[in-house]
Amino acid sequence: MRKNSIINFILLIVILLILVFASLYFFNSFEKKIETKLLNIEYNKAKNISKKIEKFIIPALQNENMQIYKKINKTLYLLRDKHIEYLYILKVKNSKLFYVADGSDKKERAFLNQPFIPEKEKIWDRIISDKQIKVLKRKNIQYIGFTYLYPVVSNKKVKYIIVMDISINIYNKINKIIQIYKKSVFLFFILLGLFILIIIIVLMMNYRQRLKTIIDPLTKIYNRNILDEIQNISLNKKVVAMFDIDHFKRINDTYGHDIGDIILSGIADIIKKNIRNDDILIRFGGEEFLLIMNNIDKETAIKKVDTILEKIRKKTFKIDENISINVTVSSGVNVIPQDDKSIQDSIKKADEQLYLAKTSGRDRYKIYNGEKDIKIFDLNDIEESIKENNIFAFVQPIFNTKEQKVTKYEVLARLKYNDKIYAPFFFLEQLKGTNLYRSFVKIILNKSLEMIKIHKIELNVNFYAEDFFDNSLIEIIKEFENEYKDYMKFLTLEILENNKIQDIELFQKRIDELKNINIKIAVDDFGTEYNNLDYLLVLKPDFLKIDGSIVKEIKSNEYSIKIIESIVILAQKLNVKTVAEFVEDKESFEKLQQLGVDYIQGYYVGKPREEL
Amino acid sequence: MAILKYIIGFFIVVNISYAYDLSLAKKNLIENITSVFVKDNLKKIYINSYFFNDIKNSFNYPYKIVESCQKADICFVDKIESKKLLKEKIIFITNYPGFLNHKDGVGSFFWQKGRPTILIRKKAITSRDIHLPKSYKKFLE
Numbered sequence: 001m002r003k004n005s006i007i008n009f010i011l012l013i014v015i016l017l018i019l020v021f022a023s024l025y026f027f028n029s030f031e032k033k034i035e036t037k038l039l040n041i042e043y044n045k046a047k048n049i050s051k052k053i054e055k056f057i058i059p060a061l062q063n064e065n066m067q068i069y070k071k072i073n074k075t076l077y078l079l080r081d082k083h084i085e086y087l088y089i090l091k092v093k094n095s096k097l098f099y100v101a102d103g104s105d106k107k108e109r110a111f112l113n114q115p116f117i118p119e120k121e122k123i124w125d126r127i128i129s130d131k132q133i134k135v136l137k138r139k140n141i142q143y144i145g146f147t148y149l150y151p152v153v154s155n156k157k158v159k160y161i162i163v164m165d166i167s168i169n170i171y172n173k174i175n176k177i178i179q180i181y182k183k184s185v186f187l188f189f190i191l192l193g194l195f196i197l198i199i200i201i202v203l204m205m206n207y208r209q210r211l212k213t214i215i216d217p218l219t220k221i222y223n224r225n226i227l228d229e230i231q232n233i234s235l236n237k238k239v240v241a242m243f244d245i246d247h248f249k250r251i252n253d254t255y256g257h258d259i260g261d262i263i264l265s266g267i268a269d270i271i272k273k274n275i276r277n278d279d280i281l282i283r284f285g286g287e288e289f290l291l292i293m294n295n296i297d298k299e300t301a302i303k304k305v306d307t308i309l310e311k312i313r314k315k316t317f318k319i320d321e322n323i324s325i326n327v328t329v330s331s332g333v334n335v336i337p338q339d340d341k342s343i344q345d346s347i348k349k350a351d352e353q354l355y356l357a358k359t360s361g362r363d364r365y366k367i368y369n370g371e372k373d374i375k376i377f378d379l380n381d382i383e384e385s386i387k388e389n390n391i392f393a394f395v396q397p398i399f400n401t402k403e404q405k406v407t408k409y410e411v412l413a414r415l416k417y418n419d420k421i422y423a424p425f426f427f428l429e430q431l432k433g434t435n436l437y438r439s440f441v442k443i444i445l446n447k448s449l450e451m452i453k454i455h456k457i458e459l460n461v462n463f464y465a466e467d468f469f470d471n472s473l474i475e476i477i478k479e480f481e482n483e484y485k486d487y488m489k490f491l492t493l494e495i496l497e498n499n500k501i502q503d504i505e506l507f508q509k510r511i512d513e514l515k516n517i518n519i520k521i522a523v524d525d526f527g528t529e530y531n532n533l534d535y536l537l538v539l540k541p542d543f544l545k546i547d548g549s550i551v552k553e554i555k556s557n558e559y560s561i562k563i564i565e566s567i568v569i570l571a572q573k574l575n576v577k578t579v580a581e582f583v584e585d586k587e588s589f590e591k592l593q594q595l596g597v598d599y600i601q602g603y604y605v606g607k608p609r610e611e612l
Numbered sequence: 613m614a615i616l617k618y619i620i621g622f623f624i625v626v627n628i629s630y631a632y633d634l635s636l637a638k639k640n641l642i643e644n645i646t647s648v649f650v651k652d653n654l655k656k657i658y659i660n661s662y663f664f665n666d667i668k669n670s671f672n673y674p675y676k677i678v679e680s681c682q683k684a685d686i687c688f689v690d691k692i693e694s695k696k697l698l699k700e701k702i703i704f705i706t707n708y709p710g711f712l713n714h715k716d717g718v719g720s721f722f723w724q725k726g727r728p729t730i731l732i733r734k735k736a737i738t739s740r741d742i743h744l745p746k747s748y749k750k751f752l753e
Contacts, residue, residue: 104725
């Protein structure tokens with residue numbers, strides 16, 4: 001970008017120089033034209049006077065006597081204007097010249113028939129031979145700028161020559177005009193130069209200001225302000241990709257924001273190195289990047305995204321001797337943006353795919369290629385579903401290994417839209433933090449408690465830890481307390497901590513409030529993410545749900561068995577019941593029973609269903 | 613170079629009125645006439661002319677300004693002081709009426725209409741056995 005601006009600046013200077021030289025060339029030729037034009041005016045004036053003399057005075061010269069000579073001299077004197085220094089008539093006799101009339105002042109006036117000795121004989125000879133008007137530019141005669149010679153021809157011979165010595169002042173006059181013109185042009189150029197200079201400065205300032213507004217200072221790539229400028233670009237032959245650094249918040253929280261910035265810059269550099277100059281890379285949000293690839297087919301674009309993810313995966317950010325960080329990136333790719341109404345729509349679709357990539361386990365890319373089977377809801381869709389009672393509480397059975405029967409169910413929220421049923425990951429992220437979320441929670445809790453009341457069974461309902469920092473969940477539960485007071489003991493809240501808990505005391509207080517009304521607590525996804533052992537101290541849960549990623553490995557990974565074994569022992573010591581989820585086959589089911597797990601959940605036991 | 617020419621042409625205001633040194637022109641012409649008419653190494657000149665007096669002090673060797681026409685090889689004068697001298701000396705009268713009035717003078721040299729005029733009498737040249745160069749033939753009366 002800097003290189004481009006230097007080239008543009010040099011180009012501007014070159015254009016300016018060309019303009020200046022072209023103007024100078026034009027000015028010089030124009031100056032000559034002005035001089036010629038002004039001189040031509042004088043020549044024409046001299047010619048007109050000469051013609052009058054030829055017509056009215058020359059015939060009178062036939063009688064050479066003093067009386068007539070004096071009269072003619074007076075007439076010639078009157079014909080002179082301020083630029084004609086001398087006006088006289090020479091007679092040609094045997095190729096020699098003699099004064100026959102002289103309109104000069106008395107001091108300079110020649111005598112009748114006084115010889116005229118020309119200083120440049122050849123020109124005078126030529127006027128006699130070719131009988132044409134001649135103009136002699138003077139350099140060696142005082143006060144005279146040029147001499148105008150007009151031959152008077154009779155019988156094909158030059159008999160007389162009318163001579164006009166034009167004052168040097170005529171050149172001074174021309175000079176003055178040219179000088180005024182020159183000064184005006186010079187002033188014009190100065191003003192033009194200043195004007196151009198001001199324009200250049202303003203443009204450069206605007207350019208710098210513009211760079212500041214569209215360039216992200218950390219990564220030196222565009223920020224999302226650039227979208228305002230490219231919102232009308234054609235989306236043909238383009239591919240839009242969104243990138244998001246996985247677990248970036250964890251990096252910031254663990255190593256600090258300075259290290260986070262190093263990672264952001266590094267990721268931006270890797271993407272930059274793997275794209276072409278005409279591709280547009282934008283820091284879209286905190287750790288999100290938007291890439292608009294130009295003139296590219298979808299196969300090449302996908303390959304490029306794959307390469308970027310691979311290079312990021314392999315890159316180790318060495319912060320110092322002790323800290324090396326490896327990161328992964330998830331990506332959503334929209335390979336058919338040409339079908340979208342605007343760039344915003346294309347970005348939205350790429351973002352939806354990014355969300356899918358995130359919810360599908362991260363470090364991968366998902367592609368939008370026009371297939372409509374996946375729906376990502378916006379808030380209007382969800383509000384519509386809530387209003388039309390299209391929020392459902394599905395249940396999945398949980399097998400009690402001691403009693404060898406299903407004694408519990410996990411409530412799983414579902415949304416019905418256009419006769420299709422959607423799981424929470426299609427809409428829950430959009431819903432969180434909005435007013436609709438409270439309505440949604442209320443519907444799910446209401447449906448759950450109603451099921452408990454009717455069927456007298458235990459139900460687990462999922463919540464994020466952050467839900468407990470908002471008063472609304474507690475308020476909703478308290479609203480239901482009167483009606484369902486005797487059934488609260490059948491309700492277990494499964495808590496998933498997706499972010500590190502900042503206010504432990506408040507969290508503990510809320511949990512205690514729930515326990516006081518006999519609600520049970522389960523720790524979800526135990527063994528991964530933030531769900532560490534110290535979490536048990538705070539929650540003092542009734543159940544531990546072993547994370548599915550550990551359970552899934554039970555058939556092939558010895559460590560998985562040992563971890564589950566350890567969790568079971570730990571849980572027994574703490575008097576907490578264990579639940580293993582994502583159990584999909586008989587072998588795993590039996591193994592988990594052998595390991596002493598209290599409850600088993602998964603497709604092997606039963607799929608989620610609409611009714612009990 | 614062409615570009616340089618345009619730049620110089622633009623920034624320097626060209627003065628079309630030509631500088632003309634009248635004194636130098638007068639001096640050069642007197643030296644030129646003297647060289648034609650006086651063959652001695654040291655050429656003594658007498659000037660007594662309203663128009664030429666101002667250049668008296670500008671001559672250097674071999675030209676020397678003397679105090680009287682008597683002592684000079686060539687004289688440039690407004691008026692003829694002695695008819696005798698007119699016949700003996702080479703005298704140029706520095707106005708046309710004087711030239712017309714003194715037929716024995718060698719010639720006339722005066723300034724008219726900003727330009728020099730030289731007129732030489734053929735008879736005086738012949739009688740003094742002076743040979744004129746080709747460039748002076750046009751001045752013969």
